[in-house]
Amino acid sequence: MNKKNLLIVEDEGVTALEIQNKVEEWGYSVVGVLSSGEEAITVALDKRPDLILMDVVLKEKVNGIEAANIIKNSYDVPIIYLTAYDDEKTIEEAxxxxxxxxxxxxxxxxxLKLTIEIALYKHQMEARLKRSEETYRTLAENAEDIIFIISLEDRVDYVNKFAANILGFEPEDIVGKLRQNLFPMDISEKQRKSIDKAIETQSPVRSEIKMALPKGEMWLDTKIIPLKDKNDKIFAVMGISRDVTTQKNTEAALRSSLNEKVVLLKEIHHRVKNNMQIISSLINLQSDYATDESTIKMFEDSKHRIRTMALIHEKLYMSEDISLINFSKYIKSLTTKLLEFYSLKSRLITLKVISDDITMDIDSAIPCGLLINELLSNSIKYAFPDGREGNIVIKMHINDGYYVLSVEDDGVGFPEEIDFMNPNTLGLQIVQTLAQQLDGNIELETNGFTRFKISFKVENS
Incomplete structure (x- = not known):
């Protein structure tokens, strides 16, 4: 540890010598023992001691207080006055x-020893605090953010140069002024609410305000922070505002662009649905010229498949989210339409739909919807011949990251002569193809009932 240098200014020779001996004994270095204020000024400015022990009344013209004042105006040094005078006038001058x-x-x-130790320590702490304050002030003054301090009386205690320039002033024009007089009433009231909330909650409060300033309109993202004293009592609030105008304008442009794209995509879904209706109508017209039963049946099946896909686009057109469809609602709409078409056959059939709340993207929804169309149509047409009563249950669940679709009926059962894995009927061939398109697994269970079960992976979108 470096020795601290002391300067002794004392016009009583014996006292000065005693002080010198003591401080050197305590480990300090003495750079001079002087008896006049003039000498003290010269040596202090030359040697720059770490502490000065100064007698108040000195010989010659310059007393200790005057010498200390001149020295401290040149550099910051701790001074301890040594004096026999305790009158009010001398103390006030000191x-x-x-x-x-x-x-x-x-x-x-x-x-003397304790006073020197405390003085050196206190000065060291004050110097450290001063450097810290200067550092933060330099940061604040050079920041391109608005930084300010508002007192509990709603006056501006501090404002950095950047903030003052934004408002069209110099800092000295704003400090001491009432905050409410610097802004329009609506802006001032919003600021007041944030300040009051920060004081009430004793926590930082963040807000965004659009302001009309001399340099144009500006969006400010402001954080209000309560300032507390050593007794944890709030004495002011500090605010830091950042210009987020560019960010806000970018967000607005993105929202506008996104809205345009949503409108465009909805229009595409609408037009696709309408085009599918046209195709369905053309098939309907063409089927009027068909005479044999199998051809008419083929036309009807094609129309159901087209309507199944068209319903997807209809749901997407009406949806808030144009990328996802509420599939549980879609299943109910699809099955209702199919039952309406097969009204004569389905009159004695009870249909039950059990589904989790599932949303699905269009790439999965279309093939899955077509699967339901094919399997439900097959059950209605073939499982209950000759007006037989029965039940059809459609289930759609999510299990361990997989969609699980099952279509089950308690009709006459699946024909034994048909090879399910290599079918020769178009409907079952479509079912196999759609399951492969979904990269899924299809199973057929028959045990007093017929159940088709298809599982495929949930895609994270």
Missing amino acids: KITFPQAYLLKPFNDQE
């Missing part, structure tokens, strides 16, 4: 130089 201590003669060694 206060002007902000001494670290005022030690009355006679004093003992312990008093």
